[in-house]
Amino acid sequence: MNDTRRMLAEMADPLFAELGPDASEERALPQFEELGLPLLLVPEAEGGFGGDWLDALTVFRLAGYHALGIDLPALVVERAESIERELAMAFARAAQIAGALDAALGLAVGYVNERQQFGRPLGKFQAVQQSLATFACEAAAANCAAMGAAQALNRGAAEFEIAAAKLRANRAVEIGTTVAHQVHGAIGFTQEYALHHLTRRLWQWRSEYGNDAHWSRRLGSAVTARGADRFWPDLTARTDPACR
Amino acid sequence: MQTFVTEAVDWPNTAPALREQVRALVAEHGTRDPVRRANSWTKPAPEFSRKLGEAGLLGMTWPTEYGGQERSQLERYVVIEELLAAGAPVGAHWIADRQSGPLLLRLGNEELKRRWVPAIARGEAFACIGLSEPGSGSDLASVRTTARRDGDEWIIEGQKVWTTGAHVSHFMIALVRSEAGSERQAGLSQFVIPMDTPGVSVKPIIDLTGAHEFNEVFLEGVRLPASALLGNEGEGWKQATAELSLERSGPERYLSSMVLFLELVRHAGTASDPALEELVGRLAAEAWTLRLMSASVAAKLARGEDPALEATIVKDLGNSYEQAIPQLVQAAVDFGDAEAEVLRAVCFYLLQVSPSFSLRGGTREIVKGIIARGLGLR
């Protein structure tokens, strides 16, 4: 992470944590404006923050991590030029899903290390460990996918990557939310406990800006149209230097 | 909590040229049979390995003094992902190039290095891994094969099993108990055992497809010089587990069924069935994600970090992916369709071998246990 991005994260993290899931627009918007967040993707020359897509990933991921109650990514994307809104929002939701899955995983791991049954922490039971390991893999995949899409956006056209990232993140929602709730037992099913802020948004974000069927059809028809012999060369050309 | 931090992978400028080189070589010397292209890193073809050696594509990162090319880790990564994606028959040298060579360079004495490393880089010396025994699978620390000192020599006594490629290999790196009466992780050492040493015998084990890929290896009074000890006496456990992280982290952990995915794309192109296209989309997204994850692990290894947790995550996800592909293809494709003949052949082959994907290199349960430890649960 470069310095600007670290600074951005250090600004956004405590602010989003404080605003949280119940943030009101009256309180949040002035603070966003003050930090220049809505102008994140507007070039400096035009009075914006001059951030790139990796900066956007940092902010969107944290918005997801803290289940921020305001759709900040929509405010950012509204002002971003040269990209179709549907694509940019699909990327944003993938990043939010990645953040929220990591937060839910953190809650789940913390909880099973605390909660005791049968005279030991739940986290000592192998069945619980194996479920959480599966969850961790899904969270990792969603995070890597969002990162890959951000890197591709910085390079230019990124339709393939955004489609793949949103689809992969969508799929991670299923195992992530299932395991997170399962290991929490009944407490996770209450309004009082924080898990639902994450899981209910995860279910919402899975549907928004393209569900699994939408993106798999789009990606699938594009890959099929290019043909089997182009799949691997295309995939590698997307990241290789000479083709950037 | 963030278990997997990815950064941009600095793909080398030489990548496009290396890819062209590998693609041309595979087109000329690889196999056309799509079934043999599946899971190709267990398919030995010594002539192909020698071709790679001649082309400078083995031991790529090793010192030139030992026959290497002194190229970067990521350049090697480019080459191996190309070989695997193309289904090249890389089984003969795979283990030697991936782990035995690096292990010898890191820990071997001069005699061992001179004897084996340049030959591996030429594609002339192949290696096998002697970890598992009849009584020791997942519980590797229970190995019972022993090494006993006799003057300046060592005598090895015991048995290894499931040894991939022992019948085409020139040496084995074995984990054995070198301290009588020691238990568990203590008192283990690694030895380099030339397969033509008297007392070593290899007995084939035929797998459920009828293929001969792994073996039983009997070690009966095998006499080795002192120089056959690899690294330090008593540190075998530490050395072998470090070796496992090389074994678990590569792109072969997600690409074993790539050939079938590509055949599915080909079939979807003629079938105009929206369900097939959806499946293609889903599997393409997963391939793209796994490639990023796998390359990111390679980049961390290249920087000298030890991304053990990330590598294990990639193995688990990757094995699940390469294992799911044949099941999903079978569920979606009408094999009665004459157009689907190739797809069907590759699919049926992979259905049969894919159960091994989440066993070899550490089972799914063991791998998830390692991830759980990384999460702070054990």
Ligand SMILES: Cc1cc2nc3c(=O)[nH]c(=O)nc-3n(C[C@H](O)[C@H](O)[C@H](O)COP(=O)(O)OP(=O)(O)OC[C@H]3O[C@@H](n4cnc5c(N)ncnc54)[C@H](O)[C@@H]3O)c2cc1C
């Ligand atoms: C194709 C193939 C190639 C191989 N090549 C080699 C090779 O070249 N060299 C070599 O040394 N070995 C090799 N192996 C062996 C491989 O490493 C072992 O199969 C593996 O470590 C598992 O050991 P096992 O087969 O004895 O199963 P077991 O350890 O008996 O396990 C059986 C089942 O029980 C589960 N289990 C075991 N312990 C636990 C636990 N504590 N908690 C929960 N579940 C548990 C396992 O996950 C597995 O599902 C190969 C295996 C295969 C399939």
